[in-house]
Amino acid sequence: MRLETEMKMLQAKSQAGIVKEETVGNASRFIDVSAKHTKLPHFQDGKDDLDIWLTRFERFAESNSWSRDKWSSSLCALLTGRALGCFWRLSSEQAQDYDKVKLALMNRYDLTEDGYRRMFRS
Template identity: 80%
Template sequence: MRLETEMNMLQAKIQAGIVKDETVGNTSRFSDANPNLPHFQDDLDIWLTRSERFAESKNWSRDKWSSSLSALLTGRALDCYGRLSSEQAQDYDKVKQALMKRYD
């Protein structure tokens, strides 16, 4: 199960445009697919609102929100995301709903 969570996290980072360059050991970021936001810490409502406003300000299509923002999840939130099916993980509303349920 841990491996599956790690795989989902890696997949989210790849989809968010974060790619580890093994030859030079640094991280490359492509366009604005990688949000310049802090990682999720504790207040889900505030983090979601901030993330949604950021995505809207960058004119992201809603189908990109989930994969881009999932790269910023940590701890229980990342575990929650990792338990979703691939289809659910691509649907921002389903990700948001799962996170809200997890954090009550």
């Protein structure tokens, strides 16, 4: 009975994407998917270029098949300095929408049409 309960828990985790079920011959085994992934470094204000860092974050999230509605919560855990302050100032609803978070961050760091134009000219 205990083994059945453990199997049901592992199958539920498999459906949630926490573990992956692999079948080898007649036997199945479960592998912790989160342990295989490397972790992204924190965004360091003044050291990292936000535009490049966000592109890296998006590519990492896509390659690991993260659900897009979880991106903003994962992103906020990696922000520091002014970027974290910008995220903190957003409303609860805005903070849950990755596109709104990204837009707010890009505005904060002057990565707008006018900002890029000024950078190009200088």
